Amino acid sequence: MTKKRKRLGAITKGSLVEGLEMKLDSAQSIEEIKAGKFIVIDGEKNQFFSMITDMRLDSTNPEILLNPPDEENGIMREILSGTNTYATVCLKPMLMVDKTTCPEEKPEIRPVKSIPAHFSGVYEAQDEDVSKIFGDEGLGTKYFNIGTPLDMKSPVCLxxxxxxxxxxxxxxxxxxxxxxxxxxxxxxxxxxxxxxxxxxxxxxxxxxxxxxxxxxxxxxxxxxxxxxxxxxxxxxxxxxxxxxxxxxxxxxxIPYNQIEVDDVLPLEEVLNLTSTALESSYLIRSRFEKEWLRTLLDQDSRDLSDFAEEIGADAKSIGALHRKLSRLKDFKFLTKKAxxxxxxxxxxxxxxxxxxxxxxxxxxxxxxxxxxxxxxxxxxxxxxxxxxxxxxxxxxxxxxxxxxxxxxxxxxxxxxxxxxxxxxxxxxxxxxxxxxxxxxxxxxxxxxxxxxxxxxxxxxxxxxxxxxxxxxxxxxxxxxxxxxxxxxxxxxxxxxxxxxxxxxxxxxxxxxxxxxxxxxxxxxxxxxxxxxxxxxxxxxxxx
Amino acid sequence: MNKSGEVLESSTREVMAECRDKDSIPPLGSLVKIETTPVILAVVYNVFTYCIEPNRRPTAYGLSIEELEEEQPQIFELLKTAFQAVIVGFYQDGVYHQFSPPLPPSLHSFVYPCSEEELKSFTEGKDFLRMIMNLNRGQSDEIIISFVRQAWTAYKRDKLFLIDMGKELSILFKDDYDRLRSIMRRIMK
Known part of the structure; x- marks a missing residue:
């Protein structure tokens, strides 16, 4: 691990299923830690690429919480910080890379099947880690830069x-x-x-x-x-x-004759169509085939009961269907002729x-x-x-x-x-x-x-x-x-x-x-x- | 440099030294060095006065110190001031070690007050605090307060020094938050 990395803390406990917990170093400010941040855990044999998922404030002694230092007593707060009061950061390891791989070989990135040992160091990820995991636009057309991880400059590629x-x-x-x-x-x-x-x-x-x-x-x-x-x-x-x-x-x-009953089905909610009305549309479709919608919309509303009788449908539901589908007439892109x-x-x-x-x-x-x-x-x-x-x-x-x-x-x-x-x-x-x-x-x-x-x-x-x-x-x-x-x-x-x-x-x-x-x-x-x-x-x- | 005293009782844990005159009495909680080989460092935890005549007890005369010195000068010859100091480390080969020296200081060796520079160099480590804590005489808190106040002055009341010292104490006191709070409050006053 290169020396440039900024250390954040050490792993103190955790499990593969529930994720890991890190005690934040007292020199680090909890307010600089952000959920979603991309970090690296330096284990003995593997590097674990992880995401910060949660953080919480802990103390060794409940009495401190009952009698917190006075607001003006900043020194006391700083004394307690990192010793009696500390921050725990929850991490979710996502991928692991074998550290023992020769530098010439491309490291194999694998799903996490292990966890780092106690007190493994946790570091901020570096730009090279991001490109190692997410690829680089320079590597070919399949990669596309969509943004950067939080607080970093290296691009994340899709x-x-x-x-x-x-x-x-x-x-x-x-x-x-x-x-x-x-x-x-x-x-x-x-x-x-x-x-x-x-x-x-x-x-x-x-x-x-x-x-x-x-x-x-x-x-x-x-x-x-x-x-x-x-x-x-x-x-x-x-x-x-x-x-x-x-x-x-x-x-x-779009000509009316291209509109199928199936195209009207998704409009059920928007047009407030009842299932009976929809069933009636199948009846009209079976009778007039592709011209079903034009035929329906061409009907005069006064003649609808005759029309309903002709096709053997309920007059009220045909009326409702006609009334609601009439809104389609307003669409200029719907044409009678092809x-x-x-x-x-x-x-x-x-x-x-x-x-x-x-x-x-x-x-x-x-x-x-x-x-x-x-x-x-x-x-x-x-x-x-x-x-x-x-x-x-x-x-x-x-x-x-x-x-x-x-x-x-x-x-x-x-x-x-x-x-x-x-x-x-x-x-x-x-x-x-x-x-x-x-x-x-x-x-x-x-x-x-x-x-x-x-x-x-x-x-x-x-x-x-x-x-x-x-x-x-x-x-x-x-x-x-x-x-x-x-x-x-x-x-x-x-x-x-x-x-x-x-x-x-x-x-x-x-x-x-x-x-x-x-x-x-x-x-x-x-x-x-x-x-x-x-x-x-x-x-x-x-x- | 003025001597603070001369060692009259000695062990690897603590020393008792007598002061030659009242101006050389080291204050409670001050760091002193005993000029032996190696140089041994100790923190004064008790200063007391006693009478060297076993059969005589000091009595009240109702006079001021000046009047007493004029009228009864012999009593000042009979009264002595001494101090006890807990050994907190030694200086050897250019390094301050914060644990007991291999041998006690020799009797009759001289005790000197430490300079501000020596105090600052010694307090770069904080392990000696545990040796003061182990005094177990109900007064370790007072000694710590006096010592840290003097060291903090040497550091020109640097906030970072006090925070470092406080963190070390909070580790030593473990769950005793009240004790830590009381000590820090008195140091900062």
Missing amino acids: NLERFVERSNGIFGKSGTGKTFLTRLVLSGLVRNSKAVNLIFDMHNEYGWDARKEGGGSAFVKGLKQLFNEKVAIFTLDPDSTRGREVQPDFTVQ PQVDAVQKIMEYIEKGKHIVLEFGRQSSLLCYLLVANILTRRIHHRYIKKTENYLCTKNPSDEPKHLVITIEEAHKFLNPCAAKQTIFGIIAREMRKYYVSLLVVDQRPSGIDDEVLSQLGTRITSQLNDEKDIQAVLTGVSNTAGLRAVLASLDSKQQALILGHAVPMPVVIKSRNYDEDFYRDMIKSSYTGKVVDISRVIARW
């Missing part, structure tokens, strides 16, 4: 290849920077070309200029500005998109070319619209992916292999709540994982609303501050030994801090997320692997 292997989640209370974290991750995926992204952009935050966190008039660049040709902006509301001086690549229109270019076809073309798509909703930012469109498009895209995958499995021709698609959805609990997850396409994608080359990036502020089965399948979770006990519990679903992580999650700062755990990082870690600023833009437009820089003046002109 392993993007592992990240896209499964569905992932980004969680956090409103205003804690979910959108920024999502934009960071998406930038990484786009820059390193690890998957093609389809982003359902409810609030027009990913494609072009987005308001800077913290309000004010400052704006940050969107993906289109950073990656230009690699990213296409699709819109449901071309007027709104153009109003922001953005030229959309494609205007999405548009010249089918939206799904266009999306597939772009995906095949490896172009990432941001679908802006413009002023159509109602939850109803978002749920409807995301479901309709995803269902068809998924259907096509199944066909493509089956074709690839038959031909085994590498050129037929579908490009990995990551679909980003916001307000995910509306799609993936225990009821909807069993019915909607998103529930299926979350469970099927990468079998059909489609995975999800779910962004949500209320993870407790998401189905447990879906949560447990999420590979990597990036979580900003959460306070609700249910939400914390939900984020840690499917993660073993979560006692320490709970405290860490609850103590995150409300800005720029996140806990990352799961498939894409070797151990859970709290990060201060990377700044989304000029340096970041510069990094993104640089072809990272070759070190080749594209003509910056052109890019800046584009901004």
Whole structure:
């Protein structure tokens, strides 16, 4: 162990299951110790990379606590500190590295199966430890710098290849920077070309200029500005998109005959549809097939009882269904005639070319619209992916292999709540994982609303501050030994801090997320692997 | 340097020395050195006066000290002042050792007060405190208070010195928080 390391204390007790306890050296201030901090325990044969999960104040004598030193008697307090009164810090060892490995060999990083001996020294981690564990962008395209551990400068890298292997989640209370974290991750995926992204952009935050966190008039660049040709902006509301001086690549229109009953099912909660009304829609579907919705909405409300009689349904439920689905008429992107270019076809073309798509909703930012469109498009895209995958499995021709698609959805609990997850396409994608080359990036502020089965399948979770006990519990679903992580999650700062755990990082870690600023833009437009820089003046002109 | 006294009784644990005059009496809790080989260091824990005539007892005359010196000068020849000091270490080969010396100081060796520099060098270690604590005569607390106050003055009332000393005492006193608090309060007054 190098001498430069700052010693924090010594291990005094603990267990493999419950974690370890360290007595903090009296020279160290307890206030400098933060939950989530990345530290190293120097055992006899192994180094244990650990996270601080909790801390508490202890004393050797209860009498001191009954008669504490006077407020003005600072000397007495300092005398007692570290001798009669002391701080105990709880640690959770996450990984261990054999110290006896020759310096030339790459040390093997293993899960913790042992614990360090009594009084092993505990030290602050150094930058080299972070790169040893989390990799380095210089090591290849699979690593993407997402931030730094607390109080450190060395970057924590996400392993993007592992990240896209499964569905992932980004969680956090409103205003804690979910959108920024999502934009960071998406930038990484786009820059390193690890998957093609389809982003359902409810609030027009990913494609072009987005308001800077913290309000004010400052704006940050969107993906289109950073990656230009690699990213296409699709819109449901071309007027709104153009109003922001953005030229959309494609205007999405959906004919009524593409809407299935299954696409209406997830709207049950938003439209307050009853199960009888939904059953009636199946009746209409069986009679009018693809034109079911247009036929229903074309009915005059006065003639509904005749219509109900004609198809053999209850008049009241048909009335309710008609009344509630009539809200869809307000959506300008829903057309009676099939548009010249089918939206799904266009999306597939772009995906095949490896172009990432941001679908802006413009002023159509109602939850109803978002749920409807995301479901309709995803269902068809998924259907096509199944066909493509089956074709690839038959031909085994590498050129037929579908490009990995990551679909980003916001307000995910509306799609993936225990009821909807069993019915909607998103529930299926979350469970099927990468079998059909489609995975999800779910962004949500209320993870407790998401189905447990879906949560447990999420590979990597990036979580900003959460306070609700249910939400914390939900984020840690499917993660073993979560006692320490709970405290860490609850103590995150409300800005720029996140806990990352799961498939894409070797151990859970709290990060201060990377700044989304000029340096970041510069990094993104640089072809990272070759070190080749594209003509910056052109890019800046584009901004 | 003025002598503080001359050793009249000696062991490896403590010494008793007589002072030649009243100006040379070392204060309670002061660090003294006994000029033998090696130099032995001790902390004064008791200062007392006695009469060298076994059959005579001092009696009250109702006079001031000056009047007494003029009218009854012989009584000052009969009264002597001595002090007892607990041995807390020795100085050998340029190092202060804070444990008992191998041999007691020789009788009639001279005792000198330690300088501030010597006091500071000696108190860099804190193990001697246990030897004062072991006095077990109900007065170790008073000796510790006197000693630490003198050492703290030598350190120009440096806060860090007092904290170090306090930490050592808190370890020695284990669970006796009241005792520690009382001692520290009196040191700081």
